[in-house]
Amino acid sequence: MACSKIDVEENKQSSSKHLIVAAIDFGTTYTGFAYSFKSDPKQFMTSKWTGENVRTATEKAPTCVLLSPDKSFIAFGYEAEEKYKELLEEDIESGETSHAEEYFYFERFKMKLYQTKNLKLDTKISDVQGKELPALYVFTVVINHIKENVYEQIKKTFSGFNEDSDIQWILTVPAIWSDSAKQFMRKAANEAGLGNVRLVLEPEAASLYCYEENVCKIAKADGSIVIDKFPEGMKYIVADLGGGTADLSVHEILSDRNLREIYRADGDAFGGMMVDLEFLKFFEDIFGSNVIRLFSKRYHNLLMDIQLAFETKKRTFDSDLTKIRLPISELNEVINEIEGQDVATMIEKASKISGFESLILKSDKLCFGRSIIEGCFENAIEGIIKLINKITENDELGGINNLLLVGGFSESGYVQKNIEKKIMGVKVIIPLEPSLAVLKGAVTAGHNPKAITERIARYTYGFSFARPFKNGEDPEELKVVRNGKDYCTSVFDKKITKGDVLKVGDHFGTPCAHTLDNTGILQFLMKMFPLFADVYRSDKKDPKYTGEKYKCELVGMVMIPPPPSGWPSLSILIQELVVGEAEFTVRAINLNTMTCTEGQLDFLHSISRH
Template identity: 30%
Template sequence: MVEWGWKSKLLMESPAASKYTQLYQYKPYLDENVAMTPWREKVSVANAISDYLRALHEYAADKILQEFGRSYSRNSFRYCLTVPAMWSDKAKDVMRKAAIRAGLITAFDHPDRLTLVSEPEAAALYCEKACKQYDLGHGDRFMICDAGGGTVDLIVYEISSTSQGRRLSEVTKGHGATCGSMFIDLNFGNLLIKKFESQDAKIPKNIIPAMVDTFAYNHKPQFGEDDELYLALPRNSFFDDIKDPKSIGIDGGFMSLKESELKKVVFEPVVKQVLTLIQEQLNNAKQCSAIFMVGGFGSSNYLLKRVKQEFGSVVNTISAPNRPELAVVCGAVYAGLNPKMVTARITRLCYGTDAGMNFEEGIDPERLKLRKSSGPLCTGRFSTFVRKGQKVQVNECVTKLYSFTKNKHGTSTYSTGIFAIDGDPPRYIDDVGVSELAKISISDPFTPSDQIGHKVSVEMKMYFGLNEIRTEIFVQGTKYIKQLKFDDRDY
């Protein structure tokens, strides 16, 4: 990496631009549910994220140390990274590893030194501070619609007044879609391409990005207030060669576009997706007193107006709090200072592990039958930890007891798989829809004097109420805090 942030844009506008490749909009590639064009760059997505985090961290840390001097050292920093609510456990793991490669923390630090928080949850902590001015109290529910550049995440929380202060708990399973404001920009760019191609114009590669940037920063947030948009054109001889500029709205260094055209082609295809997501959350929540629009796209006047049109009759308060574009980052600070503000979360998937259970004749297939002196076992059964949609307290622990048997191959590590399904618990781990999410591995628990066949009892404690799955393994009284091992070769 030679440059990052706004300086990378300046570099791509210089005569040396042909020597470099500018990477952008690569975060959505971590979402396994989004259909993206194949990633063909030489640097992997995970390494691109690491490089960016390293540069951002160096910049931020230097600024903090300049401000506070010797009062702080980097070793005392605690980090909170926000991620989309719809990201998988695997995507979160990629982000954690990227942060380690970027030098924010080390692989040997306690996991709590880096906290991953969903973006709508961070926004909820920010909006909770504003709840009093909206007359929201104990038992009231509010929705966060975090509309950002790439994703739109939504979730509903319920307020509880406790002896320790106000607390939040999830009411609905957070969900969302990749339908953020970058897709408005893409729609706008495609509209410009269509107009220029109607003039048989050969478009220079930097023209569309420059015009989209002007639209995104100067016009998109206020769209909907005027009947017509006048876009300042970048200086380029390209516009002098257009056959009939007035036919596509170009005159005097500006390009005019009708509001009706922009609504139909640019905004509404994206806005309608957001409205559908909000309706789904309202259906699941049953009762909701307020909707808070946050994020960069959440500050859009047009989006806020459309949400009020659709849902103003069923939700009393629909508002964008002060500085909605800062809600997520400010809320992340609150999450870092008070990790126990959210007391319960809704599980996104059904989780379980591989287990041997009593074999049931006529039900279980013979291929899974394992004969034991105590009676036949059925291998490959799905042993459920938690069900999808289950409300789990943050400190709630699911405990399973297992045993490892020493084998003659001298295995140096012993592992068990964690399986997941987006639905009800299956009977077997190889049923349709079940995937192996990750593995939990421990070092060889046996001593050289242990005989082949010797068993060691293992106690596994799983925590699903956190933003990341956490595992504690107890082997003969020794406690290990283990990170799940994901297969992240795709990134």
């Protein structure tokens, strides 16, 4: 049960004292920042990224970073792509392959946080050559670079601000991310020097932007289409289709113009990157995986050119014939070395495969028909449609058919058409800038932290405890003997149930007693030792026991520090999970002294009990 609600005005006041709200949208494929001043919150300033081969500056840059052999920062975004390609080209010209290999080039590494089940602070990620570095270091370096870019851009128009106290930082995270991934991003932000940082869920940020601004095409009752705000009482699905994931929530516009979530966040790895991986598999089907592996190792710069060409075709795909320029000479070299053949022969052979009949080589261009590109999109689109249908077919929601599409992948006309075609009765709403909705909405959330009033718990949460063993009911494997009595360990103490409505400031507690051993030296040591409690999570609504066998996994640990004078011989405490905007926090209320102590909630298994 929830205790009385904590007043969240403190959070609102904390946000209001800042002169600037700056948001970072750290994406899987593209990253950018935006900010606005408290005096004019809707006047958004966005990042401008350039490169030698970029004709017009863009609001977002590719999420890639180049580090030197000693792991220091060299470049990010377009500049990182260009410098790394130059290193590879220099190696090719000199006949050496060792120089570029000494550098670290990471791209699209955000997905590692979603894919890693047991994420920890020391988790490592691999660069394009397979060399590893701590993920925390790589994320921190990138966030620090973006921070410096924000400072530089602000100083061009406003030089008198205090970097430490005048900026409220916002970092966006997918709603479907684990608690550990969210905590990891907060840790990286703190390591990068973002002191005042709040996490905002990406679908919520996009939703805030779209309902507050006149940026969406809304269908009126008379059938007309207008650019307007969302009306009061409107319920809609927000689908954030990014490079890595499809992240879905269901929101409702309240009478006070705030939002509430009415269906728990759902999603999976059905972003635009899935299309890119299918295209790479298509190349492997033509030339063989061994050829592509060696080609990538020897001519990674040329593979990057092919991937970039496909990225351009993917965004605007709507033609019956697609052409991709191939580096014939270099491909022939690798194919001859592996297969003893050439490009033309292998393409001709592949054209005999069912579904590949349209394949043809014209000069240095690989040409193929519409069905092959459609095949690259198929798994991602089908995955997205299944997620949307799961919501639209939920009778408890009353048949919601408004669908707000945001995120870079949603800009694809092919994706939009397939959703409208395959989901009966859906009304697709697209903002004027789908790829910037999350970024600008995060700034909006920074100025108005109370805009999202309710959320739905994605999981069941609780603690673990021991109680007298119940014969014939409790599993024998959980029986232990203490002081001559049988106890059942690992009993789940539920605090939050999957599907519960959660409000910021709600807190869920469990009473516990802490006693000190009367032995002199041991009592002295334990008096200053913190208390620990394990936090468990389940996809089930009512698990009875904790542990993998019972589908109730250990996800974190609570650490409660002792009072300044140490623990008394008997302490009666209430340990609580506290609901935040995007994360949980913990605290302990000492009923002996009626004092409240903030604890640490460790989802990254970084705190030692010893």
